[in-house]
Structures are given as C-alpha cells and as structure tokens.
Amino acid sequence: MATRIERDCLGEMEIPDDLYYGIQTTRVMGVSGVLGEKVIKYPYLHRALTQMKKAAALANAEIGALSPEIAQAIAWACDQVLTGKYDDQFPLDMFQGGGYTCVNMNINEVVGNLANEHLTGHKGQDKVHPNTHVNMGQSTNDVVTSAEHLCIYPALDLLAPELDKLADAFQGKADEFADVVKVGRTCLQDAVPLTLGQEFGGYAEFCRRQAANIRGLRDECFELIVGATAVGTGMGAAPGYQEAFYKHLSAQLGENVRSTKNLFDGMQNDDFCVKVSAAVKQAACGISKIAKDLRIMSSGPRAGFGEITLPSLSPGSSIMPGKINPILPELVSQVAQQTCGNDVVISMAFEQGELEISVWAPTLYKNLFESFDLLTKVIPLFIEKCINGIEANRERCRKEARETIALSTVVAATLGYPEGVKVSHYAQEHNLAVADAVLEMGIMTKEEADLLLDPALLVDPARMSEAIAKWKKQKGKL
Incomplete structure (x- = not known):
C-alpha cells in the first residue's frame, strides 16, 4: 500500500x-x-x-x-x-x-x-x-462555534415545513369534525361541551405557532464570531480579513452573514444553541401533549373514552387478541422524552463553559441535531399513519355530551349557582341527564330544556349568550 x-x-x-x-x-x-x-x-x-x-x-x-x-x-x-x-x-x-x-x-x-x-x-x-x-486567520474556537450557528438554519428549514403540514393535517380534521359535539374535560373530569373540531383546531393553531417560532430563529443563525480567532482579540487574522470573509460567505450563501456585536461575548457564551434547543423542545412537548390527548380520546374501545378511533397499525398484545395500541402517539411521546433529555444536556454544556470559550461543542452538536432529526422524521409518520386516518365516534360523543352533569352549568348561569348545585346533585342521585332532571324538578319546561341544554347550542358562544339572556329576560331574572 x-x-x-x-x-x-x-x-x-x-x-x-x-x-x-x-x-x-x-x-x-x-x-x-x-x-x-x-x-x-x-x-x-x-x-x-x-x-x-x-x-x-x-x-x-x-x-x-x-x-x-x-x-x-x-x-x-x-x-x-x-x-x-x-x-x-x-x-x-x-x-x-x-x-x-x-x-x-x-x-x-x-x-x-x-x-x-x-x-x-x-x-x-x-x-x-x-x-x-x-x-x-482561523482558530477552532471561532470557526467551530460559528459553524454550529451556521449549520442550524438548514435544520430549521427542514423542520418548519413539517410543522406546517402537521397544522394542515389537524385543520383538516377540525373541518371534518366541526359538527361533532362532545364532552369537554378538565382535570380528566366532565366539563361543558365543545366540538371535536374546536379541539383539533386548537392543535392546528399550536403547530402553526411552533412553525413561526422555528422560522423566527433563522436570522440569528447568520451572526458569527469568525475573526475572533482564539480568544476574541483577532490574533492571527490579517487586517481586512473579517470584512472580506463575511462578504464572501454572504455571497456564497445568499444570506446576510455578519459578525456578532461583541466577539468576547460570542466566544464565551453559546446560548443561541440553548435558545434553539428550547424551541425544538417546546414543539416536541406540545405535539407529545396532543399525542397523549389522542391516546386518551381513543382509549377503549369499550371501557375507555372511545371518542375517536385511530388507525390500526399493529396487534397490541402478545396474549390479548384484538387489542390495538396507539403506537404512533406513543412514538411521538418517546421523541419528546428524548428531546427533553437532550435539552437538559445542552443546557449543562452551555453552563459548563469556562472563561474565554466553551469546549462542549460535541455535546451541543450531537444532542441538538439528534432532537432536530427525531422531530423532523416523526412528524410525517404521525400525519400519514395516524392523524389522516382518525375517525370520530359520533354517536358516543353525542350521547355523552347530552348526559354530562356539567350541563348544570347552564342552570347556574340562568338561575344562579346554588340552583345549579341542586340540579347537579339531583341528576347524580337519580342517574339522570340534566335535561331530564330540570323537568322532574319543575325548573324548566321541555321546550326550555331542549333549547338551553342542547349541547350543540353550548359550543356556539354567541348563540348561547343570546339564548340565555333572552330566557332570563322572559323570566324576569335580569
């Protein structure tokens, strides 16, 4: 050889x-x-x-x-x-x-x-x-840190469109489920109704905000510390080098690449990586929260919430025939867990820099780009194999929305909180829907109950407020 x-x-x-x-x-x-x-x-x-x-x-x-x-x-x-x-x-x-x-x-x-x-x-x-x-004219200290910043924008450019697509997928389901009224839940307990479409619309808006947040980081990627060389003084770089460097790199990339305001600050602190990691973590955690919601809403199929059905992708048990697990939402949550761990490590790497530089570029790079890679890859899988195939269990949602004790909130809003409590207790004790309870208690007529306790009315704030105000006026409650 x-x-x-x-x-x-x-x-x-x-x-x-x-x-x-x-x-x-x-x-x-x-x-x-x-x-x-x-x-x-x-x-x-x-x-x-x-x-x-x-x-x-x-x-x-x-x-x-x-x-x-x-x-x-x-x-x-x-x-x-x-x-x-x-x-x-x-x-x-x-x-x-x-x-x-x-x-x-x-x-x-x-x-x-x-x-x-x-x-x-x-x-x-x-x-x-x-x-x-x-x-x-270079030192590892200034070029590697600068390269870490410069290499972030292509990863941002890959992640942001995936978040856009995720928002579009959720919006598509929001439109499809706009008429599906269901029980809202707070602290995992029954709350007043909303539509499944409103719920998915919230998911869509979250993803849009994350895409905007990710894009908002892009410009800062082009603030570098080239020309600082070993400690920030520029020792080893010839006169005019820094200005010429930024001119040529800007022309090469078609971007406004420039020097950071203070080279000593730039050498000492790599907090931009922490900022980027926090944004990726925020997106991952929020998408994981949505994934958890989907797991809860699809739980069952008979003994759980059963409001939606997720696509069946794989048998969910080696012993229980017919059991299907929500494997895509769980995969999303695993990505979020890893991203949170990476974010902690990145924060530690920033904190452990000392004096003029940080030597923890390997930790920053490995963990940040692992987070980018995982989240960018899991989103299209989540869309294609899970979200696009979600179906609403309309009859179950309708039945539970009508029967929830939380409809006693309407009584509280019209006749006062103490009266709402009485109706709530009566409905609980007699295993009645609130609409049936107010009839037995003689509080409302059937026509009034059908109007004011219709879950479909309660998901429309304008119509609901108008109907309640009109009824109170007729009853002399205003």
Missing part, C-alpha cells in the same frame, strides 16, 4: 495515500470512538465548516495574505467536499475532547490534500498546508 509522510507538532506519521484525511485526524481516531456515531451522521457541521473554509481562502486572497493560486485550489477543494463525494473521509466519532479541534483539522486536512493534489498531482503538505493555508 502506498503511503505518505505527514508531520504535526507531535512528530511525523506514515499515512495511507488513498486517504484524504491526515496525521491529526488519525491521531484522534486512536483515542476516541466511545459513542460509535460519526459526526458526519448529521452533515450540517461539515458543510458549514467547508463553506467557511472557502470564504476564508477567498478573503485571505483578496487582502493579499494568501496567493490566488492556493486560494482558488482551496475553493475548488471545498466545492468538491460540498458535493458529499468525500463524506467517507470524515471518520471521527461524535464525542471528542478538545472542543472539536479534531473536526476542524479533519476538514483542513481533507481540503488541504484535495487542493494539494489538484495543484501538484499528489496529496501532501508541500504546496497547500492544512494549518498554514486552509486554516489561515
């Missing part, structure tokens, strides 16, 4: 010549691998770093710090990496010490060897050096 000799500050090493990564990547591979997941599993970070390396090379050439020949070779190499063709040259494990210095150097080595090969016909460090040229 052909090899080449590469050197770093610890010495030299023989590297197989078919590899584009080099000595520093190889060293780290020997002291890592505990998680068993590669950083490239979520390719956003590598893409962002590569885009930044291209912008840095062009910027350094513009200000006269790097020869145009080498800058163009680096830019060419970055374009090759961005195709995904060389993803197998990024072998590093997700968990690493050193704040992802190894990931930065892995990019530098692959880009450097590609550029060197492009100019000389062979890999190596003789024409293009990974530190001297590819990493010019």
